[in-house]
Amino acid sequence: MKSFKETGFADRMNTxxxxxxxxxxxxxxxxxxxxxxFLERQAARQAxxxxxxxRAAERKAAREAAEAAEKEARRLAAIAAEEERVARAAEExxxxxxxxxxxAALEAERKAARDARYAARKARQx
Numbered sequence: 797m798k799s800f801k802e803t804g805f806a807d808r809m810n811t812x813x814x815x816x817x818x819x820x821x822x823x824x825x826x827x828x829x830x831x832x833x834f835l836e837r838q839a840a841r842q843a844x845x846x847x848x849x850x851r852a853a854e855r856k857a858a859r860e861a862a863e864a865a866e867k868e869a870r871r872l873a874a875i876a877a878e879e880e881r882v883a884r885a886a887e888e889x890x891x892x893x894x895x896x897x898x899x900a901a902l903e904a905e906r907k908a909a910r911d912a913r914y915a916a917r918k919a920r921q922x
Contacts, residue, residue, distance in 0.1 A: 827834045
């Protein structure tokens with residue numbers, strides 16, 4: 797087993813300096829904005845972003861179309877419900893009118909029968 801190597805101040809400074817040099821070399825070795833690989837990656841990113849924007853626009857258009865269709869369906873359902881309510885009210889009015897005609901006819905019949913009885917009673921008294 798190796799023993800612990802005691803490093804001095806100069807050794808530590810040399811190690812830190814070589815680490816700084818390696819870091820600077822790594823930064824300088826990176827391709828610049830005019831590098832073809834960089835331009836290719838940037839174009840690919842822009843293509844991906846454009847595709848995302850297109851998909852987002854399609855989703856938005858589909859969502860708006862669905863909302864418009866749902867709104868139209870609700871409007872048509874409300875119109876149908878109103879028509880049904882009006883038809884029901886008309887049917888109830890028709891039935892009420894028939895009932896009043898029937899009641900009037902029955903009342904006229906009863907009055908005629910009552911008048912006939914009254915006339916018969918008067919005829920018997922004379």
